[in-house]
Amino acid sequence: MPLAKSRSSAADVALNVAAQDMTSLLADLAATESGVRRNAVRALGLHPGSAAALCDRLQVETSPSVRAVLFTTLIRLQSPAVAVRLAKLLRSDDAPLRNAAIEALQEMPDAVAPHLQTLLADEDSDVRIFTVNILAALRHRQAPEWLAVVVRGDPHVNVCAAAVDGLAEIGGPETVQDLRDLRGRFAGNAYMEFAIDTAIRRIGAE
Amino acid sequence: MSEVQSIPRGPSDARKRVLVVDDGITMRLYYRSVLEAAGFVVEEAANGVEGYEKVLAHPFDLMIVDINMPKMDGYSMLRLIRGDAAVQAIPAVTISTEAGDRDVAKAFEAGANFYLVKPVAPEELTEVARLIAGVTKL
Amino acid sequence: MTASFSTRSNGNGVTITDEEYAKFCEFFYRKTGIQYQDNKKYYVDRRIVERISKTNSESFRDYFTMVRFQVSGEELQLLVNSMTVNETYFFREDYQFDALVTGILPAVVQGKRRGDPIRIWSVPCSSGEEPYSIAINILERWEQADHWDIEIHASDIDTKILAAARAGCFSERSVGRVPPQLLSKYFKSKTAGEYQICDALRDSIDFSLVNVVEPAQTKMFRNIDIIFCRNLLIYFDDVGRREAVEMFYDCLAPGGYICLGHSESMSRMSSIFQPRKFKDTIVYQKPVSEE
Numbered sequence: 357m358p359l360a361k362s363r364s365s366a367a368d369v370a371l372n373v374a375a376q377d378m379t380s381l382l383a384d385l386a387a388t389e390s391g392v393r394r395n396a397v398r399a400l401g402l403h404p405g406s407a408a409a410l411c412d413r414l415q416v417e418t419s420p421s422v423r424a425v426l427f428t429t430l431i432r433l434q435s436p437a438v439a440v441r442l443a444k445l446l447r448s449d450d451a452p453l454r455n456a457a458i459e460a461l462q463e464m465p466d467a468v469a470p471h472l473q474t475l476l477a478d479e480d481s482d483v484r485i486f487t488v489n490i491l492a493a494l495r496h497r498q499a500p501e502w503l504a505v506v507v508r509g510d511p512h513v514n515v516c517a518a519a520v521d522g523l524a525e526i527g528g529p530e531t532v533q534d535l536r537d538l539r540g541r542f543a544g545n546a547y548m549e550f551a552i553d554t555a556i557r558r559i560g561a562e
Numbered sequence: 563m564s565e566v567q568s569i570p571r572g573p574s575d576a577r578k579r580v581l582v583v584d585d586g587i588t589m590r591l592y593y594r595s596v597l598e599a600a601g602f603v604v605e606e607a608a609n610g611v612e613g614y615e616k617v618l619a620h621p622f623d624l625m626i627v628d629i630n631m632p633k634m635d636g637y638s639m640l641r642l643i644r645g646d647a648a649v650q651a652i653p654a655v656t657i658s659t660e661a662g663d664r665d666v667a668k669a670f671e672a673g674a675n676f677y678l679v680k681p682v683a684p685e686e687l688t689e690v691a692r693l694i695a696g697v698t699k700l
Numbered sequence: 701m702t703a704s705f706s707t708r709s710n711g712n713g714v715t716i717t718d719e720e721y722a723k724f725c726e727f728f729y730r731k732t733g734i735q736y737q738d739n740k741k742y743y744v745d746r747r748i749v750e751r752i753s754k755t756n757s758e759s760f761r762d763y764f765t766m767v768r769f770q771v772s773g774e775e776l777q778l779l780v781n782s783m784t785v786n787e788t789y790f791f792r793e794d795y796q797f798d799a800l801v802t803g804i805l806p807a808v809v810q811g812k813r814r815g816d817p818i819r820i821w822s823v824p825c826s827s828g829e830e831p832y833s834i835a836i837n838i839l840e841r842w843e844q845a846d847h848w849d850i851e852i853h854a855s856d857i858d859t860k861i862l863a864a865a866r867a868g869c870f871s872e873r874s875v876g877r878v879p880p881q882l883l884s885k886y887f888k889s890k891t892a893g894e895y896q897i898c899d900a901l902r903d904s905i906d907f908s909l910v911n912v913v914e915p916a917q918t919k920m921f922r923n924i925d926i927i928f929c930r931n932l933l934i935y936f937d938d939v940g941r942r943e944a945v946e947m948f949y950d951c952l953a954p955g956g957y958i959c960l961g962h963s964e965s966m967s968r969m970s971s972i973f974q975p976r977k978f979k980d981t982i983v984y985q986k987p988v989s990e991e
Contacts, residue, residue, distance in 0.1 A: 358838075358839070358845045358846050358847070358848055358849065358850050359835055359838075359839070359850050359851075359852060359901070359904035359905070360817070360849040360850065360851055360904065389990070390990050391950060391990070394946070394949075394950060395950075398915065420971070420972050421946070421949055421972045424942070424946055424970060424971075424972050425946050427942075428939060428942045428943055428946060431939050431942075432939065449664075451629060451630065451635040451636075451637050451638070452634070452635055452638055452971075454630070455630055455631060455632055455633075455635050456632075458630075458632065459632045459633075463938060463939060465771065481659070482659060482660060485630075485659055486630070489585075489630075493730075495768065495769050495770065495771050495773075496769065497769050499769075513681060514659045514680050514681065517588075517680070517681060518586070520588065521586045521587065521588040521589065524587065524588055525587070525723060525726070525727070526765075526768065528761070528765075545681060546681075546683055546684050547592055547680075547681035547682065547683075548681065550588075550591075550592045550595070551588045551592065554588050554591055554592075555588070557719060558719050558722075558723055560717060560719055560720065560761075587726055607967075608730070608967075609967055609971075610971070611965075611966060611967035611971050611975065612965065612967035612968075614975050615965065615967055615975045615982050618975055618976075618977040618982060619977065619982065633967060633968070633969075633970065633971045634967075634971040638971070642974070
């Protein structure tokens with residue numbers, strides 16, 4: 357029988373449960389081994405005061421697995437201050453980083469809500485698109501309303517298109533008129549017409 | 563889209579298979595309607611991980627790939643596919659809202675064969691898809 | 701809830717349109733990784749209508765809005781529970797055991813020297829059908845089995861079910877897919893309709909009580925080569941799911957694999973693993989070189 361019980365019953369891994377102090381944990385954020393960094397991030401997650409340091413690390417960390425743990429931990433530690441730091445990443449050139457920031461912000465409705473107006477007014481249309489993407493998946497009662505505001509006023513076709521896509525999922529009958537009005541603003545744009553028709557059909561208020 | 567070319571169909575089903583990878587449901591539905599009207603068989607994925615899974619599971623003649631997606635972006639997905647001998651040859655068109663030179667360069671570096679900027683008109687999508695999938699020749 | 705409000709044949713008059721069904725499926729997939737095709741509409745509708753009624757919602761829209769925006773995620777969880785049937789039996793989803801013996805194990809040993817153990821972890825192991833199925837498949841179908849020390853660890857959060865797994869007694873129904881020659885080889889018939897796994901197999905599996913959300917409890921699992929975690933993560937919320945797969949990442953050896961249930965996909969949870977195809981199934985691999 358080749359099946360064997362683990363001789364050491366996996367106890368060869370020392371259980372390092374002793375509470376590590378903040379200073380050494382913060383130092384471990386820059387350790388060479390990614391496993392040490394991941395453990396440091398998780399341990400720091402128990403100290404709300406470490407959120408800023410974790411945000412700092414996010415800006416230089418390149419390992420996908422450590423980044424993932426950083427984002428997950430920051431979701432747990434969420435606060436308006438964390439949301440502001442993550443929102444800055446929407447401008448990053450690093451596609452995985454900015455997309456992970458979008459996902460993390462979607463998980464912190466109350467923390468991100470106070471910043472949404474500013475982000476929706478950003479001069480960079482890509483930042484506005486990402487904000488609309490956040491809104492469309494945000495567990496927040498006002499999300500459909502904010503998307504409707506975008507549809508009514510944003511000058512950029514792709515920002516409006518993203519908002520229409522969001523409304524197709526979370527919009528109610530009250531947004532249908534805004535969608536109809538939008539058609540006039542981008543007349544002749546085949547995608548926009550398709551998106552508006554789809555949204556109105558999905559909202560179910562033809 | 564009235565002048566859909568006759569593309570071989572039937573028992574030997576030679577219709578080209580295209581994978582549409584975009585996190586927006588409306589965008590996927592749009593690509594589907596345009597590409598099906600042009601004779602393609604369309605499958606969908608909502609992010610790069612799912613796109614790569616679909617590519618591993620089924621053969622495709624073309625990928626239409628968005629850049630900004632949750633879990634895995636379009637660049638990362640293309641790099642993964644270009645590095646996987648079993649599937650690396652599938653041609654890809656990236657479609658993004660980002661139209662800067664650097665974005666285009668990044669897409670080609672990651673392995674795109676063509677770059678389009680959103681929103682894409684149906685005729686443009688059809689023409690590029692046929693060209694890149696090898697339905698029409700230059 | 702009064703009887704007059706029962707869900708008998710959509711008794712409260714709520715119906716779900718095709719568009720609503722499509723919207724729901726998209727949302728449910730994004731949240732849980734579980735995908736329903738159009739042919740499941742009847743099944744899905746019945747369960748949604750039941751929840752609409754139980755929550756006193758006015759309409760599908762009303763209910764869906766609540767599910768979507770509820771910060772606690774409680775109703776989504778109740779819906780998941782009602783949608784999923786937690787059934788376990790020997791050789792369940794056996795295409796994955798095919799992949800194990802024909803592809804995954806051969807790939808795992810490529811990076812090993814003779815004498816290195818192969819570690820497999822079944823979590824949650826429930827009443828034991830999965831770890832025993834893994835053991836039988838390896839012994840019967842992997843020609844290299846005799847050349848390696850193979851450890852099978854099996855964990856569950858539930859002490860009662862773990863005791864049952866250790867005892868290894870199973871009903872006729874549970875062993876229904878086990879071929880007769882394997883049934884007589886690895887089981888002893890106790891009473892009519894009850895089978896017990898042979899002692900050698902029972903003794904070879906390392907059962908343990910583990911709550912996967914407790915870091916102190918999962919810390920003991922390191923350098924695992926293959927994790928079977930089927931139909932567990934669907935019960936977690938988004939953040940819990942992230943934490944769980946990130947924990948598994950640290951449990952795995954470099955290049956180790958994780959196998960999920962057939963309706964689950966890592967693509968809705970995390971991108972730190974790389975999808976790999978073995979036979980007809982996709983499993984997820986931790987990168988070989990630690991970044």
